[in-house]
Amino acid sequence: MPIKTVDNADSMSARQAGEVKQLSDPETWVDDYGDALYRFALARVKDPSVAEDLVQETFLAGLGARKNFKGRSTTKTWLIAILKHKIVDHIRKKSREQDSDKLESLTDDIEMNFTDRGEWRNRPNKWAKNPVKLYEQKEFMDVLYRCLGELPARQSEAFLLREMDGLSTEEICKELDITATNSWVMLYRARMLLRKCLQANWIDSEA
Amino acid sequence: MSHWMFNCEQVSEMVSASLDRTLPFHQRAMIRIHLLMCKYCARFKDQLVVIRDACRLDDLCDEDFDSTDPLPPDARDRLKQTLASAMGEHK
Numbered sequence: 001m002p003i004k005t006v007d008n009a010d011s012m013s014a015r016q017a018g019e020v021k022q023l024s025d026p027e028t029w030v031d032d033y034g035d036a037l038y039r040f041a042l043a044r045v046k047d048p049s050v051a052e053d054l055v056q057e058t059f060l061a062g063l064g065a066r067k068n069f070k071g072r073s074t075t076k077t078w079l080i081a082i083l084k085h086k087i088v089d090h091i092r093k094k095s096r097e098q099d100s101d102k103l104e105s106l107t108d109d110i111e112m113n114f115t116d117r118g119e120w121r122n123r124p125n126k127w128a129k130n131p132v133k134l135y136e137q138k139e140f141m142d143v144l145y146r147c148l149g150e151l152p153a154r155q156s157e158a159f160l161l162r163e164m165d166g167l168s169t170e171e172i173c174k175e176l177d178i179t180a181t182n183s184w185v186m187l188y189r190a191r192m193l194l195r196k197c198l199q200a201n202w203i204d205s206e207a
Numbered sequence: 208m209s210h211w212m213f214n215c216e217q218v219s220e221m222v223s224a225s226l227d228r229t230l231p232f233h234q235r236a237m238i239r240i241h242l243l244m245c246k247y248c249a250r251f252k253d254q255l256v257v258i259r260d261a262c263r264l265d266d267l268c269d270e271d272f273d274s275t276d277p278l279p280p281d282a283r284d285r286l287k288q289t290l291a292s293a294m295g296e297h298k
Binding site for chain 1: 214215216217219220223224226227228247248250251253254255257258259261262263264265275276277278279282283285286287289290291293294
């Protein structure tokens with residue numbers, strides 16, 4: 001198989017991939033990745049039957065998208081990336097359906113974040129803990145996923161592609177059919193909202 | 208803050224942009240000066256980086272730290288069946 005040149009050095013997945021990887025045979029997917037995907041889904045959605053559904057959707061989506069596999073990541077990472085999008089979609093649908101268990105509401109009004117003179121209206125609090133430490137990360141990621149579900153769909157899609165899948169903004173533009181400027185605005189808005197949502201719903205921040 | 212300097216709103220936009228593209232030198236310099244003087248924007252930047260790091264660590268997290276909750280056997284069978292019949296259609 002010819003070695004494909006990596007077209008964008010800015011992409012995280014591209015940087016990680018030293019070689020072009022092969023997609024494994026879908027027949028082995030359930031045995032090879034079933035546990036990992038299920039565990040991942042269950043950690044985010046808490047409901048075994050929903051987790052199973054999401055894993056199933058992921059496998060089917062993966063099967064349908066085999067042609068798009070670019071060999072930059074392992075099959076497992078590729079499937080997990082699909083699963084993450086499914087999880088956020090599910091959380092979004094669920095939060096639209098039921099108003100209970102709502103996160104503190106978000107207004108997607110960037111102007112409201114700053115005064116006329118461009119000063120912070122809601123100043124960023126100090127975050128007490130460092131979620132990069134693994135033992136704290138689960139809780140943080142939980143809120144993060146729920147907050148992603150609260151974001152406008154296109155914004156959270158752009159954010160997922162950039163921060164979870166590690167695509168470059170160039171690739172995101174292609175994927176979402178938007179201009180570069182558009183993608184930066186969407187990512188900015190997504191980050192503003194997410195940060196605010198995390199601050200409001202993650203217990204460990206202090207003014 | 209003087210009028211010729213970037214305000215917090217502009218800095219917040221550029222901090223986000225700096226995560227996606229390389230900014231011109233003078234902008235980077237102006238941001239750095241602003242962040243030295245403004246703890247809120249400095250926090251904002253740190254928090255965006257925390258969010259980014261957490262997202263990128265997310266894959267590693269579930270891997271080694273819990274071997275609980277494997278796929279239940281009946282769910283495994285159902286998934287295999289669905290996948291097998293879907294593969295039949297895709298052939």
